[in-house]
Amino acid sequence: CTDYDFSQIEPHWQKIWDENKTFRTTNDTSKPKFYVLDMFPYPSGSGLHIGHPEGYTATDIITRAKRAQGQNVLHPIGWDAFGLPAEQHAVKTGAHPATNTQANIAAFRRQLKALGFAYDWDRQVDTTDPKYYKWTQWIFLQLFKRGLAYVDERPVWWCPELRTVLANEEVIDGKSEVGQFPVERRNLRQWVLRITAYAERLLADLAQVDWPDSTKRMQEAWIGRSEGAEIVFSLEPGTPAAASSPEGLKVFTTRPDTLYGATYMVIAPEHPLVDALTTPENRDAVAAYRKQAAAKSDLDRTDLAKDKSGIFSGSHAINPVNGARIPIWIADYVLMGYGTGAIMAVPAHDQRDWEFAKKFSLPIIPVVQSPAGVEVDLEKASFEADGTMVNSAEFDGLPVEDAKKKITAKLAAQNRGKPTVNYKLRDWLFSRQRYWGEPFPIVWVSEADYKKAAATRAADLPPQPVTYTDSETKQALYALPLPERALPLTLPEIQNYLPSGTGESPLANATDWLEIWFNTATGEAVPAAQPKPAGDEWARARRETNTMPQWAGSCWYYLRYLDPQNENAIADPALLKYWGVPDLYVGGAEHAVLHLLYARFWHKVLFDIGVVPQNEPFTKLFHQGIILGEDGEKMSKSRGNTVNPDDIIKTHGADSLRLYLMFLGPLEAMKPWNPQGIEGVHRFLQKVWREIISREGGINPKISDDAKDSDELVKLLHETIKKVTDDIEGLRFNTAISAMMIFINALQKAPAASTATVRAFIQLLAPFAPHMTAELWSRLGETGPVLDAPWPKYDPAKLVATEQKIVIQVNGKKRGEIMMPVGATQDTVLAAARENPDAQPHLAGKEIKKVIYVPGRILNLVVG
Numbered sequence: 001c002t003d004y005d006f007s008q009i010e011p012h013w014q015k016i017w018d019e020n021k022t023f024r025t026t027n028d029t030s031k032p033k034f035y036v037l038d039m040f041p042y043p044s045g046s047g048l049h050i051g052h053p054e055g056y057t058a059t060d061i062i063t064r065a066k067r068a069q070g071q072n073v074l075h076p077i078g079w080d081a082f083g084l085p086a087e088q089h090a091v092k093t094g095a096h097p098a099t100n101t102q103a104n105i106a107a108f109r110r111q112l113k114a115l116g117f118a119y120d121w122d123r124q125v126d127t128t129d130p131k132y133y134k135w136t137q138w139i140f141l142q143l144f145k146r147g148l149a150y151v152d153e154r155p156v157w158w159c160p161e162l163r164t165v166l167a168n169e170e171v172i173d174g175k176s177e178v179g180q181f182p183v184e185r186r187n188l189r190q191w192v193l194r195i196t197a198y199a200e201r202l203l204a205d206l207a208q209v210d211w212p213d214s215t216k217r218m219q220e221a222w223i224g225r226s227e228g229a230e231i232v233f234s235l236e237p238g239t240p241a242a243a244s245s246p247e248g249l250k251v252f253t254t255r256p257d258t259l260y261g262a263t264y265m266v267i268a269p270e271h272p273l274v275d276a277l278t279t280p281e282n283r284d285a286v287a288a289y290r291k292q293a294a295a296k297s298d299l300d301r302t303d304l305a306k307d308k309s310g311i312f313s314g315s316h317a318i319n320p321v322n323g324a325r326i327p328i329w330i331a332d333y334v335l336m337g338y339g340t341g342a343i344m345a346v347p348a349h350d351q352r353d354w355e356f357a358k359k360f361s362l363p364i365i366p367v368v369q370s371p372a373g374v375e376v377d378l379e380k381a382s383f384e385a386d387g388t389m390v391n392s393a394e395f396d397g398l399p400v401e402d403a404k405k406k407i408t409a410k411l412a413a414q415n416r417g418k419p420t421v422n423y424k425l426r427d428w429l430f431s432r433q434r435y436w437g438e439p440f441p442i443v444w445v446s447e448a449d450y451k452k453a454a455a456t457r458a459a460d461l462p463p464q465p466v467t468y469t470d471s472e473t474k475q476a477l478y479a480l481p482l483p484e485r486a487l488p489l490t491l492p493e494i495q496n497y498l499p500s501g502t503g504e505s506p507l508a509n510a511t512d513w514l515e516i517w518f519n520t521a522t523g524e525a526v527p528a529a530q531p532k533p534a535g536d537e538w539a540r541a542r543r544e545t546n547t548m549p550q551w552a553g554s555c556w557y558y559l560r561y562l563d564p565q566n567e568n569a570i571a572d573p574a575l576l577k578y579w580g581v582p583d584l585y586v587g588g589a590e591h592a593v594l595h596l597l598y599a600r601f602w603h604k605v606l607f608d609i610g611v612v613p614q615n616e617p618f619t620k621l622f623h624q625g626i627i628l629g630e631d632g633e634k635m636s637k638s639r640g641n642t643v644n645p646d647d648i649i650k651t652h653g654a655d656s657l658r659l660y661l662m663f664l665g666p667l668e669a670m671k672p673w674n675p676q677g678i679e680g681v682h683r684f685l686q687k688v689w690r691e692i693i694s695r696e697g698g699i700n701p702k703i704s705d706d707a708k709d710s711d712e713l714v715k716l717l718h719e720t721i722k723k724v725t726d727d728i729e730g731l732r733f734n735t736a737i738s739a740m741m742i743f744i745n746a747l748q749k750a751p752a753a754s755t756a757t758v759r760a761f762i763q764l765l766a767p768f769a770p771h772m773t774a775e776l777w778s779r780l781g782e783t784g785p786v787l788d789a790p791w792p793k794y795d796p797a798k799l800v801a802t803e804q805k806i807v808i809q810v811n812g813k814k815r816g817e818i819m820m821p822v823g824a825t826q827d828t829v830l831a832a833a834r835e836n837p838d839a840q841p842h843l844a845g846k847e848i849k850k851v852i853y854v855p856g857r858i859l860n861l862v863v864g
């Protein structure tokens with residue numbers, strides 16, 4: 001076959017790579033390592049999205065180039081396969097979610113192989129494989145025993161009609177996605193991870209990583225460090241409120257300077273002092289208000305655009321600096337989860353407070369004067385910027401920053417306040433009421449059984465026991481971890497994937513798995529329906545019915561690739577040391593906070609307990625840009641503007657698709673899909689083919705071992721090697737492709753080319769278009785993969801021009817051009833000019849009166 005037939009070439013080479021395991025990575029520690037990581041996909045039912053091969057092609061190019069450059073490259077892939085869609089599918093079909101998940105994984109694998117990616121398929125990980133989630137559970141136990149996991153009542157979306165908890169994405173405009181039934185907030189016992197204990201390090205260590213600035217900023221904002229003060233207001237003396245809470249009301253403020261401007265206070269509807277502060281005549285109204293607030297999400301409550309609501313408690317507080325008596329309100333724009341759940345309201349200098357004060361006719365007292373020239377109208381809005389203090393007794397005239405310090409110091413001296421730091425970051429809600437997730441390796445036992453077990457298993461237990469009170473039996477239950485040797489705790493088979501109807505996951509229906517006699521020493525279990533086995537260490541227990549969120553498995557998968565079959569550890573410490581963390585991580589910017597923050601948190605815990613030798617997981621991060629539809633809109637099924645990689649592979653081949661994805665624009669840019677563009681890169685590949693392969697199917701006769709390359713071609717080859725090498729390193733794939741396009745045009749024009757030059761060009765193109773180059777490589781008589789030939793090196797000396805173009809001017813007019821060796825003398829240039837066919841007629845028979853030579857550029861002749 002003489003033509004470029006990708007439909008034959010691509011499957012042919014894919015088969016060879018598969019059979020020979022060409023991309024297997026050995027742990028050859030004698031070589032320098034390079035670990036390049038993709039964000040592993042969720043194997044959805046709809047197959048690969050065009051955004052996947054964009055990032056994956058980029059990392060594949062890096063992989064192939066680095067391997068040719070002599071590095072030991074690790075480029076693995078796996079499956080982030082727990083999650084809601086598979087569970088919903090199971091509810092619909094009654095089939096186990098694993099069945100559908102495995103079918104989707106097979107489809108994804110086929111698609112990735114059809115793109116020719118150089119993955120080491122022996123290192124696949126699958127988060128739903130018990131051999132994998134054994135270690136997810138193991139990490140959870142490490143968190144648990146360090147007191148970093150606890151249980152708490154937290155609100156979830158509850159649909160009374162469906163009798164189930166819904167995930168955020170299943171609630172649309174306050175209704176269930178399925179059936180459009182009303183939903184409400186309901187408190188459920190949940191597992192929570194203490195990520196806030198790492199807030200300071202998660203913030204500070206961003207300085208150590210090479211990440212896009214925008215992503216660092218997003219993590220900083222998410223962690224949200226605020227410096228301020230805690231201030232204690234006493235309650236109005238002589239009132240029942242003061243009697244019941246002599247410790248007063250503590251607030252967090254970032255603006256202690258504005259204390260003299262506090263005209264009322266607000267506590268969150270969930271604040272523990274609500275009952276104590278509500279006077280009898282306000283009770284009914286407060287109860288109604290609390291109910292209303294409970295139905296709203298935090299986002300709704302703090303939305304600046306939403307109307308403020310609130311209710312007076314009937315009680316007053318005393319301002320510690322001036323003794324002013326100010327009313328205490330209950331309002332949902334104050335959240336219980338932040339600071340102390342109570343604020344001092346300063347309507348003159350905080351817009352939320354200003355809106356509230358306007359609505360409820362509360363006083364507005366300015367305490368910060370704007371700088372000269374800045375107009376402030378407190379009738380129209382608050383003034384939040386800096387200025388100097390007024391109406392603030394001895395602090396008048398101070399700049400805001402000074403007043404913050406001095407007022408905090410004064411409060412501290414009176415034991416009424418102290419400087420504090422607060423974080424927006426909340427502890428991580430780590431449980432889902434779902435079947436298709438990792439089971440928690442936890443059982444609930446009585447206090448007595450816990451204490452008995454604690455005597456022998458103290459090292460497995462947290463400093464403080466994790467407990468809760470069962471709402472039906474009123475019994476206190478204690479969280480006892482499974483011993484490590486009992487892992488993994490696998491998901492039981494169940495008949496019905498519908499939720500239990502009580503708010504618990506479908507696991508609550510798996511009675512024999514759930515209600516057990518539990519051997520507290522070994523972790524063995526027998527159904528509670530059977531007689532209790534003999535022995536003191538058997539306790540009556542109930543398993544945890546929550547499962548872990550999908551984020552869990554993706555928090556540490558990059559470590560498992562190093563040693564995916566290890567049964568005794570996450571990975572062998574020697575391999576953790578050699579491979580370390582990824583040198584490059586490529587994935588979407590949509591993961592800027594959750595995944596990338598959760599993984600950093602787990603990694604730091606693993607670092608603290610000596611499992612990993614580095615403090616940060618992802619030293620260098622890069623986000624590929626979103627590919628928009630042809631219409632410039634985001635691709636989505638509903639818009640009908642998606643592109644299926646399979647279709648392009650069929651019409652133009654995988655190499656064209658890869659090249660096209662990289663040629664669309666800078667990797668990080670958002671760019672629209674353009675069907676004409678694919679034709680362009682496809683023609684480029686056809687041209688490469690035709691330049692190297694003759695019509696008869698042999699090598700183009702102009703290419704031979706002893707052909708002499710022109711100086712120009714040699715120079716261009718070395719320029720192309722330098723450009724492609726540097727551009728791959730800098731992830732500038734589009735300009736690397738342009739350079740190769742320029743080279744192929746020059747090759748087309750050249751009358752002859754050496755095999756060595758053509759071979760080097762094929763090597764440069766190989767990371768981008770691996771199938772076609774594999775075929776060309778073998779037709780040139782090479783054996784073994786292109787990647788095993790050392791990457792071409794450029795010779796800096798060859799980059800320098802050996803000849804220069806010199807313009808010949810006669811009496812001020814351009815009369816010709818000549819190519820001269822660099823450094824030619826005036827006499828040599830003049831001699832050549834006299835011979836030049838264009839200039840000669842203007843010089844013949846004339847006397848040269850004057851010669852002005854600008855070296856390397858112009859020869860100016862004045863003739864008479």
Ligand code: ANZ
Nearest residue numbers: 226252253254255258333334335338339341346349350
């Ligand atoms: C008085 C004040 C005066 C405030 C002023 C601001 C401006 P950041 O920067 O986000 O940390 N606040 C404190 N706890 C809150 C809660 N649980 N729910 C809602 N708002 C809360 O914001 C801290 C400021 O947000 C605090 O400073 C408090 O209002 C409010 F001119 O106190 B400030």
